[in-house]
Amino acid sequence: MGAGAGVFGSVGLVGCTSARSRTLPDPDEAVLTAARQRELALLSNYAITDPSYQVHLSHLHALGGRAPSPAPASGGTTSPREAAAALAASVPPLQVAAIAVVRGRNAALLASVAAAHAAAGRA
Amino acid sequence: MTGAEALARAVAAEQQVIYGYGVAGAHLTGPQLGAALAALDVHRIRRDTLMQLLSAAGGRAPVEAPAYALPFAVTTPSTARALCALLEDGCAGAAWDLTAATAAHSPTRSLAVTWLGDSAVRAAQWRGRGAALPALPGRP
Numbered sequence: 001m002g003a004g005a006g007v008f009g010s011v012g013l014v015g016c017t018s019a020r021s022r023t024l025p026d027p028d029e030a031v032l033t034a035a036r037q038r039e040l041a042l043l044s045n046y047a048i049t050d051p052s053y054q055v056h057l058s059h060l061h062a063l064g065g066r067a068p069s070p071a072p073a074s075g076g077t078t079s080p081r082e083a084a085a086a087l088a089a090s091v092p093p094l095q096v097a098a099i100a101v102v103r104g105r106n107a108a109l110l111a112s113v114a115a116a117h118a119a120a121g122r123a
Numbered sequence: 124m125t126g127a128e129a130l131a132r133a134v135a136a137e138q139q140v141i142y143g144y145g146v147a148g149a150h151l152t153g154p155q156l157g158a159a160l161a162a163l164d165v166h167r168i169r170r171d172t173l174m175q176l177l178s179a180a181g182g183r184a185p186v187e188a189p190a191y192a193l194p195f196a197v198t199t200p201s202t203a204r205a206l207c208a209l210l211e212d213g214c215a216g217a218a219w220d221l222t223a224a225t226a227a228h229s230p231t232r233s234l235a236v237t238w239l240g241d242s243a244v245r246a247a248q249w250r251g252r253g254a255a256l257p258a259l260p261g262r263p
Contacts, residue, residue: 104223111236112259115243
């Protein structure tokens with residue numbers, strides 16, 4: 001929140017671009033890439049018709065990822081127990097990533113995805 | 124939002140949540156009352172921790188009101204549970220802001236990340252098994 005909207009950020013963008021806009025690299029890109037890969041792995045545990053699939057797809061989109069193509073028609077081969085274990089196992093690394101990233105918005109997003117995974121596993 | 128502003132907002136959220144759990148608890152019994160009382164303890168500790176962090180950051184804690192307006196009438200166990208879920212949603216929102224406003228690897232960031240998870244889990248438990256959950260708890 002607000003981390004990229006400071007005065008210097010605006011001035012920097014104006015000063016660095018002439019005819020075309022340029023996007024500054026996200027310092028958290030490696031962490032976000034790992035989070036997207038984790039979300040893709042979780043997606044593979046569910047059928048596309050499963051509500052959990054849509055939840056993880058929304059996480060993937062929020063993290064800047066794209067839906068896998070082709071989407072699974074009948075779901076993954078993992079058992080519900082294994083899927084639950086994978087979900088639980090995803091929480092600590094996401095929380096560690098949330099603590100470590102530079103940009104506040106990325107931190108909140110990663111923490112929220114971790115929270116969603118924790119809540120889904122404990123409800 | 125600065126870190127101090129986010130801390131102040133989190134303190135205000137916790138003050139409202141503590142009041143809300145008091146109201147909800149009057150309509151709960153058995154294990155649900157136990158859960159509400161346990162949550163109340165957690166939120167009191169969290170409020171105190173947040174106030175210490177806010178003071179250390181040079182901010183002033185918001186004045187606690189004697190009562191807060193509730194989003195709906197709480198008259199039954201069902202409405203009490205719904206209020207508890209809503210209170211935790213509010214905490215998750217404050218934790219999102221605090222997470223976003225703090226520096227990487229800071230103790231406050233670590234606490235905010237943990238709190239966001241705790242509130243999301245508690246909100247889910249109040250909603251009950253099978254209820255739809257927010258895809259991204261705390262997101263504005």
